[in-house]
Amino acid sequence: MEREQGATLTHIVVLPYPLQGHINPMLKFSKRLATKGLKVTLLTPKSIVESMKGQATSVTFEPIDDDDDSGELIAAETMEAYDERFKAIFSHGLGGLIEKNKSYGYATKLVVYDCILPWAVDIAKQHGIGAAPFLTQSCTIAAIYYNLYQERFTLPLQEPEVLLPSLPLLRMDDMPSFISQPASYPFILRVCLEMFHNFHEVNWAFCNSFDKLEEEVVSWISSQWPIKNIGPTIPSMYLDKRWKDDKNYDLSLFKPSVDACMKWLDSKDTGTVVYVSFGSMAALGEEQMEELALGLKRSNRYFLWVVRESETKKLPTKFIEETTERSLVVTWCPQLEVLSHKAVGCFMTHCGWNSTLEALSLGVPMVVMPQWSDQATNSKCVMDVWKVGIRVKVDNKGMVTREEIELCINEVMGEKRKEMKRNALKWKKLATEALDEGGSSDKNIEEFVAKIVQI
Structure with a gap:
């Protein structure tokens, strides 16, 4: 009961990148947090909130105007231009939401942000709160990019194979395409590396994986920054079956047959x-x-x-x-x-x-x-x-x-x-054991909640 009373005052803002494959894992994580007694608000474009109308959920949605009458999210000619417009609109929306929550009598304690939006850390700091990245890809991928960020190897790759701590021997065609073909994706590669520049400022880094799946790499990453596996972010009824209403993903931009x-x-x-x-x-x-x-x-x-x-x-x-x-x-x-x-x-x-x-x-x-x-x-x-x-x-x-x-x-x-x-x-x-009560991912979420309600 003590934790419940504290948790009801604990508010988390979640900021995903507006793609289906990024929103769904972060939304599933948000719903897991809500089952532990936290209040969670997901900040997302108005068009996406509109597509989810009629769905009951324990998570609150804060819609941000897409700024585009066509219904397409923030139309832009290049990825760089899109990124700049997204940052401008959503950094303002994030700050506004934090201030609005204060006026409602409860303070936001943490911003959980998609790891490719590291500017969210700066917005959180401006308002005196913490931030935690959410990695929508594997720990293995995070380790590869982090090793490149730390300059343990350089681009273009000079050798046909690369051996990195805790990872299997990787050939050129085993690498993420942004690394194997750096000239083709310079902007995306820069985004993938820049996300690490403020990891030293965070207390948690959440990943959509589970410990047993990537045991060696998780052990190595843990020595570098505070990784917490909280996945797999699959609806509960397909794995641990702890929440009978959790049967599907909440967002589908296509109509299934x-x-x-x-x-x-x-x-x-x-x-x-x-x-x-x-x-x-x-x-x-x-x-x-x-x-x-x-x-x-x-x-x-x-x-x-x-x-x-x-x-x-x-x-x-x-x-x-x-x-x-x-x-x-x-x-x-x-x-x-x-x-x-x-x-x-x-x-x-x-x-x-x-x-x-x-x-x-x-x-x-x-x-x-x-x-x-x-x-x-x-x-x-x-x-x-x-x-x-x-x-x-x-x-x-x-x-x-x-x-x-x-x-x-x-x-x-x-x-x-x-x-x-x-x-x-x-x-x-x-995977089922990780999410079930007492499993590694469930324990990681429990430990996080126990600490965040005390802040």
Whole structure:
């Protein structure tokens, strides 16, 4: 009861970057904090708050005007311009929210900010409160960028392989694309490094992972800055089942074909379906799209393929008609429901961190086809560290051929399936234990709450 009384006066502001893959993990963390008695307010664009209307949640939303009549968030010609406008609008909104809370009689004690928005620390300090970064990617990725920030290696990479503390030997094509191709993404690389410049000023750094998944790297990072794994940020009913109302992600910018997907899966035998999705952002070129389509066709397996509406024009002519007996192609689907369905035998994925965590947490083997950002490094871990999948090989033209796709699918669905499924189920068990009462992530959240209410 003592903690409850203190916690009701404890207010946390959460500031995510306005992308679906960033908002959902931070919102799930916010809801976990709310179950511990904290008051949590999420600061986000008005357009995103509008898309979530009608959903009951224990978290308060503070909408910030998008400053754009088109409905698109803060329209800007370049990423640099977008970043500057976002910073200007949201730094003002963050300061205003902190002051507004004071007038309501409770003080904000901490700002939890998306780690790529380090200016939030300065705003928090101006108002005399603390700030804590939230890492939406893995501890492994954080360690790589931190080593580069500390100049333990330099760019462009001079050697074909890099050995860093606590990490497996990494080839050039295992590195995040912002490092392996630094000239292509100079602004994003700068953002990924600048986030560390004020880590020495924070008392907590939260990460959407769990200790057992990245044990060695977590141990090493802990010696550098105060890491707290609080994941995986999967709805409770798929893992620890402690909160019956927590069944889905709160934000989906695409409308899923729920009934069509589940009805189709229900008609298939256990472990016979390849689920294919490349997330909300990845866009394959037309030639690669054709190779993927024909590789799926050649595998002679059932497949459920998410092809976003903007990508459907890239499908080969008559592909859907020619594969209709073995396939279902939809523009979006309820991914957690699909991955947890008994019919799904493997997940062909771009290996974004959220999708990777979902597959690990639901015990699904993977065929991984990374596109950019952290996905190559995640793929390295999926194949060589966690041993739950196969990474496709790229030919000398940078293409993944239909033959390679067919081969990898049939390996994961065939001869290697038992071993990979066994490993995947091990990670599922460990993910559930981390979030359950007394588990490592649950304890990290409990310890944080116990300290923040005393401030």
